[in-house]
Amino acid sequence: MxxxxxxxxxxxxxxxxxxxxxxxxxxxxxxxxxxxxxxxxxxxxxxxxxxxxxxxxxxxxxxxxxxxxxxxxxxxxxxxxxxxxxxxxxxxxEERISSMEDVVNTEKSKLEEATKRITFLSRKLDDLENRSRRSNLRVVNLPEKVENPDAVAFLEKWLCETLGRSIFPTPPIIERAHRLPGRQNTDRPRVMIMKFLNFQDVVRVMRAARQKGRVMYGDQEIKFFPDLSAEVLRQRRRFDDIKQRLRSLNLRYGIVYPAKLRVTVNGQTREFEDPSDAEKFLQGIQNTDEL
Amino acid sequence: MxxxxxxxxxxxxxxxxxxxxxxxxxxxxxxxxxxxxxxxxxxxxxxxxxxxxxxxxxxxxxxxxxxxxxxxxxxxxxxxxxxxxxxxxxxxxEERISSMEDVVNTEKSKLEEATKRITFLSRKLDDLENRSRRSNLRVVNLPEKVENPDAVAFLEKWLCETLGRSIFPTPPIIERAHRLPGRQNTDRPRVMIMKFLNFQDVVRVMRAARQKGRVMYGDQEIKFFPDLSAEVLRQRRRFDDIKQRLRSLNLRYGIVYPAKLRVTVNGQTREFEDPSDAEKFLQGIQNTDEL
Amino acid sequence: MxxxxxxxxxxxxxxxxxxxxxxxxxxxxxxxxxxxxxxxxxxxxxxxxxxxxxxxxxxxxxxxxxxxxxxxxxxxxxxxxxxxxxxxxxxxxEERISSMEDVVNTEKSKLEEATKRITFLSRKLDDLENRSRRSNLRVVNLPEKVENPDAVAFLEKWLCETLGRSIFPTPPIIERAHRLPGRQNTDRPRVMIMKFLNFQDVVRVMRAARQKGRVMYGDQEIKFFPDLSAEVLRQRRRFDDIKQRLRSLNLRYGIVYPAKLRVTVNGQTREFEDPSDAEKFLQGIQNTDEL
Incomplete structure (x- = not known):
């Protein structure tokens, strides 16, 4: 036991x-x-x-x-x-989280700063690009191949003859001219870009074209446009709707560089950077007219 | 129981x-x-x-x-x-923290890299901006409205007459001219910017103005300045103090593009990118002189 | 007890x-x-x-x-x-980790976006830089000091005389000319850069130089090169190997702006942006020839 x-x-x-x-x-x-x-x-x-x-x-x-x-x-x-x-x-x-939060916050601020600088650079670069294009003009509807073999010589001569000796006592000097890339065998000829040596010749061509009303090459009506950057064109297109309404109201307007709408009503001129502001202004005018 | x-x-x-x-x-x-x-x-x-x-x-x-x-x-x-x-x-x-630390470190490096690229782009863009402005000159003190209706024509004629036919056998060609934005009805006329077709004309105007000592429009003394970017002007202003001291010491100096101070002492020329280096150099000279 | x-x-x-x-x-x-x-x-x-x-x-x-x-x-x-x-x-x-993961992911996307914008800006800026250099030419091997005291006047006169009056009925207008920075007392003279007023004069010089075969200054053979950005030169150098092989095969090739290789084989022209693609193409040709 x-x-x-x-x-x-x-x-x-x-x-x-x-x-x-x-x-x-x-x-x-x-x-x-x-x-x-x-x-x-x-x-x-x-x-x-x-x-x-x-x-x-x-x-x-x-x-x-x-x-x-x-x-x-x-x-x-x-x-x-x-x-x-x-x-x-x-x-x-927790320490790692805290220190990472600090790092992330710092980096976040830095990125914000960097993004601001990028936006600033983008605007500046776009401005510079447009400045470098200011001596250019786009020629729309000029039939393909008529400029061969020497586009510069062709354009210098054609502009003189078409717009008149009074506009160009001496022929304009064109530094470069080329067609924009694109498919060659379509109904519409590719856009031609010409760079004038002197910006004053750009002004002369645009003024003469406006005065003539229509500039023809054979039976084709030729149009001249300033050579703007893609970004400025994008910004200007935001005003397309309001421009249509201004036309239907017979109001005078224009686009001011880079992308501002200038409207003249009763001798008063207003400029808008934002289409919605122009919209409100137009609404105000129409309400006043209806009273 | x-x-x-x-x-x-x-x-x-x-x-x-x-x-x-x-x-x-x-x-x-x-x-x-x-x-x-x-x-x-x-x-x-x-x-x-x-x-x-x-x-x-x-x-x-x-x-x-x-x-x-x-x-x-x-x-x-x-x-x-x-x-x-x-x-x-x-x-x-812990895994999430680790993987986030990795991500954050990677992103941190990328952001550092991006920031360097932005700084590089900023400098390049500023340089390009200044190059594109090299054919410009700023005209200070030219009374308002004298340039109307055609600023380019007015300036081409006025520069020829004022600086002399010997400087401009043929009139300089100006591509564009406009007043800087600003309030019109103040004591000081707004600065005029003119863009010459040929950089050589900028050189001629600056040289002629220096040789004449004073360029007048009526009773107004006109000054010509290179058209520099805001960034370069900011950098040049860092030398303002040292320039004043150099003047009081009767030392020859100049600003070299973009923002370097060139000082000539006893036939020896020195260039400074940093005002503090120029400061030390000047201190050294003054100590030597006092001995 | x-x-x-x-x-x-x-x-x-x-x-x-x-x-x-x-x-x-x-x-x-x-x-x-x-x-x-x-x-x-x-x-x-x-x-x-x-x-x-x-x-x-x-x-x-x-x-x-x-x-x-x-x-x-x-x-x-x-x-x-x-x-x-x-x-x-x-x-x-865990909440902090989650919210940080969100922040980090957001920032990561933003940084990616920012990096894309930087790359876009870099390309645009490089393009703009090259455009602004298009009226420039680099002159290699021109002996030091021959251009003194006035490089612009010297070059205008020398180009006319060397390339012939038929090329330049009137002398070319040069806006600026200067030597690239570098050590002055070496065997090789420093590269000279000249900026023409009119891009057409660049075209004329290059064409005339090609036609003449050799352009001499005294007993020195002078070479003219387009003034490209460092970035474009870097990209073009990637084709150096393939260019050497094309030469040894007696194939016609050229570099198209900014950095494309254009090869002409049996009347057919191909363009390559990537050297490895050109490599494969060349390999294909050689295999076909060996059959």
Missing amino acids: PSKKRKKKTKLVSSPVVKVDDDGDASSVASSSSSVSTNVSDATCVDTCQNLNVIQKLDLMRNDFATKIYGVLNTIKDVKKDVREFSGRMDLA | PSKKRKKKTKLVSSPVVKVDDDGDASSVASSSSSVSTNVSDATCVDTCQNLNVIQKLDLMRNDFATKIYGVLNTIKDVKKDVREFSGRMDLA | PSKKRKKKTKLVSSPVVKVDDDGDASSVASSSSSVSTNVSDATCVDTCQNLNVIQKLDLMRNDFATKIYGVLNTIKDVKKDVREFSGRMDLA
């Missing part, structure tokens, strides 16, 4: 620290301790040394309790250690 | 798993188990079957202990599960 | 909540509870009031158990609280 108890005691003491396996559950541990108690209650208790037996059982239980609590505390210790480690990881993670 | 014990046992066994509620505390659980022990100690223990009673109590206690430990272990299991889940969340969070 | 027990009981009840110190371990707590159980088993159990004693021991143990469990539960409560706090920190951290 003592050996049996000894064995039991040993078993309890030597039982490994109660540990909840990471992937297991606690029920197995609990049921084993439950079965121990069942064994104890099955024992007969009629011995005269019963009290000693009870005390021993008490001791065993106490040991068992201590061992289990020890195990539980160790488990908690492990959990606490895990939590502590998390605390460290969390501190580090 | 047995039924009472039975009831007690049942109560203990059927007691729900000890669980620390997320928002509650453990004291209620502890006090209830404490009250159980008080009840037990209040019981009378004079029965002849006392030992059996003790054994039963022992069993009950053991069961109670097992149940409580079971509950505790389950609770720990839950906590461990929570911690494990945190581990997963933390792993994920 | 009762007082002793009383004391023990008091001690147990008043014992502080079992707490696993953050930096300590659970073993000390466990061993102390173990020593308590040893003391109990050392006690003599021959009293007639033994049963009462056992019941009291049972009570003590129950109290001890309750206290320990209470402590354990409190400890778990603390851990749970820690975990709960982590949950909050984690939620916050």
Whole structure:
């Protein structure tokens, strides 16, 4: 009997620290301790040394309790250690987040600054591009191949003859002339671009063309346009709707470089950079007229 | 009596798993188990079957202990599960932080690169802008309206007459001329900008004006200036202080394009891009002179 | 004896909540509870009031158990609280990460957009730079100092005389001329850049030089080159290898502005923007020839 108890005691003491396996559950541990108690209650208790037996059982239980609590505390210790480690990881993670937020905010400001500079450069470059094109004129509807073999010589001569000697006492000097890239065999001839040496000749051609009303090459009506950048053309197109309405109202208007609408009503001139402002202005005029 | 014990046992066994509620505390659980022990100690223990009673109590206690430990272990299991889940969340969070740090570092480098390119473009664009303005001259102090109706014709004629036929055997050709935007009715006339067809005419005007000493329009002294970009003017203004000191020391100096100070001392010429370098140089000269 | 027990009981009840110190371990707590159980088993159990004693021991143990469990539960409560706090920190951290990921993604897109705009601006600016240089020519091998004192006048006269009156019925007008920066006292004279007023004169010089085969200044052979931007020159140099091979194959080729290779084989003309494409084309030709 003592050996049996000894064995039991040993078993309890030597039982490994109660540990909840990471992937297991606690029920197995609990049921084993439950079965121990069942064994104890099955024992007969009629011995005269019963009290000693009870005390021993008490001791065993106490040991068992201590061992289990020890195990539980160790488990908690492990959990606490895990939590502590998390605390460290969390501190580090939060520091990294904070420092990254700082970096990101700084970079965000820098990018905003960079974007502003890009916008500034874009405008400046577009302005410079348009300035460099100011001595150019676009010739629309000039039949293909008539300029061969020497476009510059052809245009210098043709402009003189068509617009008149009074406009060009001496022939205009053209530095370069070429067709815009595009498909050659379509109904519409490709646009011709000519660069005058002197901007004054651009002014003369435009003025003479306006005065003549129609400039013809054979039976083709030729149109001259300033050579504007794609960006300026895009901005000017925003006024297309309002221009149509101004025409239908017989109001005088014009486009001012780079992309402003100038409207003249009752001798008063207004300029608009934004089509919606022009829209409101026009609305106001129409309301006044209706009164 | 047995039924009472039975009831007690049942109560203990059927007691729900000890669980620390997320928002509650453990004291209620502890006090209830404490009250159980008080009840037990209040019981009378004079029965002849006392030992059996003790054994039963022992069993009950053991069961109670097992149940409580079971509950505790389950609770720990839950906590461990929570911690494990945190581990997963933390792993994920750390991965996200790491990958974001990588992204941010990459983007940071890209932004640095982009900023360098912007600075490069700004300089190039400023240079190009100044080149495109090289055939321009600014005319300061020319009374308003004298150029009407044709500023180009007026300037071509006036420059010839004022600076002399020897400078311009044939009249200079001006491509464009206009007043800078500004308020018209102030004491000072708005600055006029004229663009010559040929840069050589800019050189001729500046040389002739320097040789004449004073160029007049009526009783107004007219000044000619190169037409520089805002950026170059800003950079040149950094030398304003040092220029004043050079004048007071009767030292020869000039500004070299775009914004360098050239100082000539005892036949030796030095150029400075940075005003502070010029400052040190000047300090050195003054110290030498004082010896 | 009762007082002793009383004391023990008091001690147990008043014992502080079992707490696993953050930096300590659970073993000390466990061993102390173990020593308590040893003391109990050392006690003599021959009293007639033994049963009462056992019941009291049972009570003590129950109290001890309750206290320990209470402590354990409190400890778990603390851990749970820690975990709960982590949950909050984690939620916050994850929110910060998420919102930063959003910001970073947005900024990344913006930077990509900005970079595209920069590339667009770079190309446009390079194009504009090359346009502004189109009226320039580089003169290589012209001996130093021959242009003094007036480079423009010298070049206008020398070009007329060297290339012939038939090329220049009237002398070409040069706006500016200067040597490129560089060391003056080397074997090779510094490159001279001249800017013609009219692009047509650039065309005339290049055509005349090609027709003459060799243009000499004294015993020096002079070469004329278009004045291209550094970027375009860099792009053109990528074709250097393939050009050498084309020469060795006696194939006609040329470089088209800005940096395209044009190859003519059997009357067929092909243009390449990428040297590797030209490489493949050439490989194809050679394979065909070998058949």
